[in-house]
Amino acid sequence: MEKLSINEVKKTIESTAGAGFTDWKIRAGEMGNKLLLNTLKNLDREPANDGRNAHHVILDKLKELNLPTEDCLFIELKDFLDDPYEKLEKIPSGDYYFTSIEPGKHLANTKNKQDVIDFVRSYYEDLLPEQQNEYKQIFISHNGDAVMSGHIIVSNDGMPNSLYAEFTVGNFNAFHRGFTSPEIILEREYKNQWSFCGQLDPGNEDWRTLEEFDCAGDFKMSRLIMAELINQSIIHLPQDDGNILPGTYEVLFERKYENQISPVFIEAVV
Numbered sequence: 001m002e003k004l005s006i007n008e009v010k011k012t013i014e015s016t017a018g019a020g021f022t023d024w025k026i027r028a029g030e031m032g033n034k035l036l037l038n039t040l041k042n043l044d045r046e047p048a049n050d051g052r053n054a055h056h057v058i059l060d061k062l063k064e065l066n067l068p069t070e071d072c073l074f075i076e077l078k079d080f081l082d083d084p085y086e087k088l089e090k091i092p093s094g095d096y097y098f099t100s101i102e103p104g105k106h107l108a109n110t111k112n113k114q115d116v117i118d119f120v121r122s123y124y125e126d127l128l129p130e131q132q133n134e135y136k137q138i139f140i141s142h143n144g145d146a147v148m149s150g151h152i153i154v155s156n157d158g159m160p161n162s163l164y165a166e167f168t169v170g171n172f173n174a175f176h177r178g179f180t181s182p183e184i185i186l187e188r189e190y191k192n193q194w195s196f197c198g199q200l201d202p203g204n205e206d207w208r209t210l211e212e213f214d215c216a217g218d219f220k221m222s223r224l225i226m227a228e229l230i231n232q233s234i235i236h237l238p239q240d241d242g243n244i245l246p247g248t249y250e251v252l253f254e255r256k257y258e259n260q261i262s263p264v265f266i267e268a269v270v
Contacts, residue, residue, distance in 0.1 A: 051076075051135035055100055058267060065238045065245070067265040070254075072141035077101070077124060080138060084117045087140075094142035095217070095255070101138050108173065116140065144254035145217025146172045147261060148226060150182070152234065156246035162189045163244065167230060169200070169215040172252060184226060192231075196223060217255055229253050233263035238270075245270050 053074060062069045071092045080087050097116050100106040107119040120138060150167030166182035168175040175182070185195040196207055199214070200223060212220040221229075233253070238245040247270030251263050 051137055053100060053137040053139040054103055055139040056137065062265050062268055065268055065270070067236055067238075067249075067268060068263060070141045070143060070264050070266070072139060074137055074139055077120065077136040077138050078132075080140075081117075081121060081124060084120070085113065088113050088116065088142075091140060091142040095145045096143060098141045098143060099138065100140075101136070143252075144256045145219070146252040147215040147217045147219040147221065147255055148229065148253040149175060149216075150184070150230070150251060151176070152237070152249045152251065154237065154244045154246045154249070159241075159243050160190070161243050161246060162187075163234070164188075165230065165234075167226070169213065169221070169226070171216060176250065184230070186227075186230060192227075194227060200226075219255060219261075221261075229261055229263065233265075236263060236265070 055072070056074050059069055059072070059074075071094075073087065073091050075087060096109050096111050097113070098106070098108050099116050099119055101120070101123055105123065107116065110116065124132060148167055148169050149172035150165055152163055152165040154163045155161050163186070165186040167184040167186075168180060168182055170180055170183070174180045181197065183196060183198045183200045185197070187193045187195075194207065196202060200207075202209075202223070207223050210222050210224070212222050215221050233251045234244075237249060247268060249265060250267040251265050253261050254264055256262055
């Protein structure tokens with residue numbers, strides 16, 4: 001059997017009120033859909049069974065591709081609980097914490113250090129005694145607000161290769177799980193073709209104006225700035241002789257140091 005294309009998987013996920021890849025793999029297995037299950041496994045690979053956090057595997061892959069990534073902390077669970085406040089001080093300042101212990105066990109969008117500590121401690125206390133002695137690595141990041149986010153799909157169709165990208169200026173969790181539609185679409189073969197939807201729709205007017213729009217994180221940007229940031233993220237994609245490495249890339253545009261916006265990649269399937 002042939003594997004589903006990236007576009008087919010994306011359409012399947014976005015047309016269903018589901019959740020993340022982990023939930024989809026469970027559902028595909030329950031339905032006996034081996035084709036979808038195998039494709040999702042390729043898109044959401046589990047780490048080796050060595051106690052390392054799944055995010056560590058992703059981060060290593062992103063760094064191999066020289067993509068900008070989030071500042072974060074990987075630490076053994078018991079080591080973290082020995083002095084959690086000291087450990088959290090090692091992470092750069094940000095707007096909210098994200099904590100992941102294993103697929104399906106994470107705490108997102110909290111601004112409170114104590115929430116992070118309580119979440120990790122509760123997980124540890126619920127383990128069986130023999131499990132508490134096993135090596136378990138956790139992932140914690142202190143992120144800036146994502147004012148824009150999206151995914152970029154690069155095809156393997158010639159030189160230069162084409163790409164299709166969708167972005168939102170709304171909540172990135174809802175968008176990446178398929179609950180909301182993109183406000184920005186970029187299609188590129190030999191030149192960029194931009195489409196703006198929803199509040200960003202210029203109608204019959206030129207989209208290249210200085211008008212600013214509400215974005216996530218109580219931030220405002222013009223369509224010109226949005227397009228410039230998206231182009232900056234594409235420049236970071238790995239290239240070989242003018243061709244971008246084909247695959248799917250997920251990127252957030254985080255606010256750092258007040259009004260500085262920078263792209264950070266959170267996944268790449270190449």
